[in-house]
Amino acid sequence: MGQAICKENSMITMSRRRFLKRVSQIAVTGALVSPGRRTCLGSQAGLEAAGALPIVDTHQHLWDLSRIRLTWLRPPLDRSFTPKDYEQASAGLNIVQAVYMEVAVPVDQRQREAEYVLDLCRRGDTVTRAAVLAGSPADDDFMEYAAQYRDNPYVKGFRGSLPVKRMSDEQVIRNLRRLGELGLRFDINVPPSALAEAAQVVDRCPDTRFVLDHCGNADPVAFFPTGRTPPRPAQHPAEQWKRDIARLGAQSNIICKISGIVSRVPETPLPAEDLAPIVNHCLDAFGPDRVVFASDWPVCLRGMSLRDWVQRLQAVVAARPETARRKLFHDNAVRFYGLDAGNNQSG
DSSP states (O other): OOOOOOOOGGGGGOOHHHHHHHHHHHHHHSOOOOTTSOOOOOHHHHHHHHHHSOEEEEEEOOBOTTTOOOSSOOTTSOSOBOHHHHHHHTTTSOEEEEEEEOOOOOGGGHHHHHHHHHHHHHHOSSSEEEEEEEOOTTSTTHHHHHHTTTTOTTEEEEEOOOOGGGTTOHHHHHHHHHHHHTTOEEEEOOOGGGHHHHHHHHHHOTTSEEEETHHHHOOGGGGOOTTOOOSSOOSSOHHHHHHHHHHHHTOTTEEEEEOSGGGSOTTSOOOHHHHHHHHHHHHHHHOTTSEEEOOOBTGGGGTOOHHHHHHHHHHHHTTSOHHHHHIIIIIHHHHHHTOOTTOOOOO
16 A cells, blocks of 8 residues: 655645654654644554554453354444454554454354353463443343352453433442452443433542443544534534533543444445544543453444554544554553453564
């Protein structure tokens, strides 16, 4: 692929030294995104930069349709996605570990899903080293189910349906508090309209560690500049999402997964500058120590490949300090999930 060339009007007034410095930054990172400026993506250079940084993928989906059935699959996801497929999709990206994320199997197949992924973790012949299993704190038997995994080193937490109308139920709050007592985490995956209620839940369970999935499911269309024709109406107001994310980010017992946004607009693959407002707001709201990279593969294929998503995110964060980028892509995940930093396997 050819090298992309980006000419910015601001370069006209740059001194020679600043110009050369900027060119060297683009050569190293493959891209540079600053507020109010257009992205310059050098595809090969960007991929090389991504490969140089070890990555922990905190949101990896896998499914084998010969083992489980999934009722929600639609093209291009209506087939099996195996560890071998993931290995091929992530080749060259230096993904050294991955955390499996439950795939919304029917309740009667949760045990089968758990057995499959935990066997995968035990074998250790792929990058999948830990798992977040299916389970909803709104279910009567949630704690009985969760407790069986309290001493399993591979199980890091749970994710399951959390109806907005039940988020403040005493049973839900009680179960989430008990989950924290077991040292397990809970992933919150709700629409932007429910983020305020999610913040209340997090506040009421201060000793439980939470994960906000997919940047709070923000819609990139909501952040399109005035005058640009969107492919469809925005799914939520941008300012309300920003306020709710800021509120969640102010709570120390929740981290944010930088993920999911590329599949929100399947009509067209979004360039880095369309993703930057969401990513940057989350990074600033949660701070450098409470954000983690997540691929959401293969669901990300609704919008773009895993490789393209990594490149775009690298572009958005290229101007941030190297320590912050390393925390985002690797260090925070190792710490938060209690992964073995010496157990890295390049994928």
